[in-house]
Structures are given as C-alpha cells and as structure tokens.
Amino acid sequence: MSYDRQPHGAARFSNESQSERSIILREPTSSAMELSGLTLNFRALNLLDKTLNLMGKRSSNYAKPSPEAIANKKLGYSDKCENSLPIISLEEISWHDTIDDCWLVICDYVYNCTEFIKNHPGGQDVLLEYAGRDATLAFVGSGHSQGANRLLEKFLIGELPPSERIFRTVDGIKIGDCV
C-alpha cells in the first residue's frame, strides 16, 4: 500500500476511497491552529474541556453570557451550535484548496470563496494561500472593512464541528477573540 501526499500536510493511502477519509494522516502543523502566537491543538482543547467540566465552570459560565458572547450575537456570530448551518470538518475543508474550489475558515465559520477569489481586491494569491484552511488571523490581521465582513456573509456555507472550534465551544465558552 503506497501513500500520496495531500494538500496542507495531509496524506492518504492510494487505495483509500473518498468515504474513508477519516484515516487521513496529518502532520502536526495541519492538526494545530496558530492564533495570536498561541498554538492550540485538539488535544489541548480536549484537556481544557475536561478541566472546565471538572471545575464546574462550564455551567456557571454558560448561565451568564459574557460581554464577548453578547457582542458576537450582535455581529451575527452565535456562541452555540447553530442547527441551521451545516457542520463541516477541517478535514473536509482541506480538500477545497484550489482556485476553482476555495473554502476558507474564518472565526469557526466556513466560507466558499470560489466565486470571489478572482475578484478579491487584495489579489487571488492571498486567498489561495489559505484555501482549505483557517484564514482567521490573515483576514483579521489585514484590517478588513465592515463592508468586507458583510460580504463574507454571502459566502457562508457552514461551521466547524464544536470539537474543532477555537473561538466558540458548544457550551458557549469563548477561547479566543474574533472579528
């Protein structure tokens, strides 16, 4: 059995079918998300999750929404699981990494930017660089206008599963800052 390198550090065995993507192997850089100089990997998130449960913080935090959660609501970002949006995993997103099929993750939400990529005022290369993965830091860091944020809504196609979110958890605990 041989294996092929795939975009963004993923690798898969050549006899693997599309439906068996769960056995994809990844290098540490693609299973981790770098934000504000802090690298949170999924193991760390799980640990945080368990710790918060043990400390009983989860229920008390959830009972009273934080100011950030209220601000997020105003921006249209929910702090809970939005049943209306399809849940799309990072693994699935990583397959959409070309100029003809470009998905980005910004603040735990998934955007299909394929139609927009060639018209992006900042050029197509910057979008392509983040195609198939998290672009939050780049998007926020390049100081986009409110207009750009509104435009983003046109391309919204889903959100990350709660276990893969780094800005919101399913119980509303916010881990990082967002736009």
Ligand code: HEM
């Ligand atoms: C779907 C996601 C994105 C949308 C909808 C979007 C939209 C826009 C819009 C409307 C502008 C014009 C200026 C403004 O209104 O702020 C712009 C400029 C720009 N964008 Fe994006 N953008 C996206 C993602 C990104 C990403 C991931 C980067 C990565 C660095 C980026 C980098 C830039 C830069 C550098 C400019 C400035 C161009 C200039 O002033 O010459 N954008 N973007």
